[in-house]
Amino acid sequence: METYDALLASIAPASGETRTILDPATGQAVGDAPIHGVEDLDRAVAAAQAAQPAWAALGHDARSAALLKAADAVDRAAEELARLLSREQGKPLNGPNARFEVGACSAWLRATASIPMEPETVVDDGETHAEMHYRPIGVVGAIGPWNWPMMIAVWQLAPALRMGNAVVVKPSEYTPLSVLALVSILNQELPDGILSVVSGGREVGARLAEHPAIGKIMFTGSTATGKAIIRSSAGTVKRLTLELGGNDAGIVLPDADPKTIAEGLFWGAFINTGQTCAALKRLYVHDDIYDDVCEALTTVAAAMPMGVGLDEANVLGPLQNRQQFDIVARLVEAAKDSGARVLLGGNPDPDQPGFFYPTTLVADIDNGNPLVAEEQFGPALPIIRYRTVDEAVAMANALDVGLGASVWSADPAEARKVAARIEAGTVWINSHGGVHPMIPFGGVKQSGYGVEFGVDGLKSLGVPQVING
Template identity: 55%
Template sequence: MTIKKYQNILNGSGVDSPHSFESKNPATGETLGLVPHSTAEQVAQAVASARAAQPAWAARPDDERKSMVARVADMISENAQDLARWVTREQGKPLGGVGAGEIPGALFEIAACEAWTRVPAGLELPIEVVFEDDTRRDELHRTPYGVVAAIAPWNWPLMIAIWQIIPAIRAGNTVVLKPSEYTSIGTLELARVISAVLPPGVLNTVTGLGAVGSALVENPDVDKIMFTGSTATGIKIAAAAARNLTPSTLELGGNDPAIVLPDADPHAIAMGLFWGAFINMGQTCACAKRVYVHESLHDALVAELKVLVEAMPMGNGMEPSIAMGPIQNAMQFEKVVALVDSARAAGATIVTGGQAPGTAGYFYPLTLVTDIQDGADLVDEEQFGPALPIIKYRDIDLAVASANRLGAGLGASVWSADTGHAMAVAKRIQAGTVWINQHGAVHPMVPFGGVKGSGWGVEFGVDGLKSVTQTRVISLKK
């Protein structure tokens, strides 16, 4: 059987490359198609195409750009089923659904793509009068950067690509998108859907391994970089950006703490905490990755979580009634295995899970680990997978210190029946977002970004739209 070869989009047309690589289904090992490995010349051509298209795109009336972005949202909705199937086959998350009680899987991701497209389509960036008196008037105008390089990850490959693409083009920038090499086909299909609405050159794609991303971020004609991924890669991108003084938005790794206060109800919070930790098999930057539970509630909460963990069916997400899919790739699978094995060897208790089934695909059971402390690899390293360490604490000051002790600072959560008390604790935690009685609840109108080693800059809402513009002050002498 002939394996289909997919194409990049360059100036509105499909483009092949001399070399390609396979994209595989992490649940079955099946080869899904061949992805072009962009050459250095093609990366340069993509940036040049975006550069050539940008002035005319920025010159369009703002209402026209808003209307076209809204049409992109319509196209995403019209193609939701096909796009969701690509996410499931290539990334691994189950198809799931969108409504209340549905599994937050691939259809959930595509619904988020639509939502994060419609919101920027309706936002305004008006001229701001920042100062005025009898002698002068100073206006702050927002202008696009120019060409935005967007580098998307494999965990939410379409949704996070949308987070990068849509605000950028809405503000008058053009984009060169590099998908993850693990999830390229679905992202290329999304780009094809978007490009059907836009003028040639507004959205271009380049696919390949790390060298392709390096060539993109090092190109001096790139005016802004947007990257979501690991802290280690973010450091390399920041170094490359510094050489050209290229502004960047970096949403990097997280090791989110969740603190359960002694007045919380274990039964009431269990489901929210479960999905806060295990959505997308724990492969989310802002998942709860270490849970600090007051000793008086520890055993009860672990028991509640164990019931939920063991009730979730795992398997190929294309099959009905599946709640959990595989880990997306071998590297991440091996990291989770090593971290759980290390915890077991050090004396931690594996409450449930902890052993790969040995079947086809990168399946690893949802795993709860207790009798573990700060300093253990599973606590201190971002596992980015379905293994959750649960740590007892006695004193809230020590729990807050534990939450703040690591270099990451993306998200965190506090769980309590007393919202006033929870708010007081939340204000002490070093994170870009602290949720109360929820975890990972991002919203397209609410700014999102990290502190410390979790990056800089924000996305979403008006602040996110501002982040893909630069300021121009016009000062008038009266």
């Protein structure tokens, strides 16, 4: 086990231009990140090209064994990684936050290593025998976000490596240290060159998307950036998996028990202080139980402590950056100006250090209000009243995104009927946002395309080849 200081030292730049990363909860310096440029990216891609054939030649069993060893390395450094993540991203150590995220990294590595991947016989009729195989793509570019920087990096790199590719990771400029540290730990158990990280700005991301030696881009982030990647990648006809913006709806049916579902609703909306693509961001509640759901949810939300992440008591943290704080503040002010009823929060303390926005619940709000129609990506949840299920489904489907959604009911069969009418890549019943390494995950409409996780996720990191004969 290495110390926190040793972990930081292992990723400290030896030379070149650097940028100091600040803790969003306190404003204190966390560490210095290198500022890599296009030349650094080109060198990393060249090294990946050179290392990839030998890695591919090892086969699935040997690559899976290496991923298992990498998972063990993450576990050995888990507490140090969690402390760095908490300081850089802002999320608390406890709750479904920093320690949870680091644990998910090792769990996903192990799950990805364990998925069987055999050739598929597609026709065998006595005259024709055809098998589907999946060959490595070559070099994969992974571009990650700042909200779950370590976990989403593993979601991208683990299946890419398992399928025999080399990977070049480009982390968010807001959270480079977490990803640099994670890759440093993983590389204790991986061959040289097959996994690298380039910590740069938009020009590095743009070069990655257009680089002729990159065969696929994995991207999680905003729809606007996803569209830019599509344009940049078109010249080389890259494969893409895009997990883009969402504005997930939840529908509470009239038979639901408000007190029973309140905690699930809270964590569906406020996990990672609302900074999650597949978080519950619009809650539609039937008129019969509307006031009771508002009351039960307010009671749960008011009891959840928010503060500096290294304080073991906290389960909610700050927004990660000023830009996101300003977006949330603008949207909540728009709701207040419209006459919506603030049940909790909505009043950030201007004298408090850090980007803390209080847990906010807003009731009696119109479905067209900006707080509902735009993705707030923070700790503010609008609660919209409806009178018929048809009305709720129409409102849920009205936007041009469709990552996730949920239906809440005492009758799971009825909930599944409603779920089938919702335009979203995943619809949860009586929960929201949970993912599983064996269950495919991806969006519809402008929430992106392609799926991650499970066998389908592995296939998306390979090139299909039919052997016929």
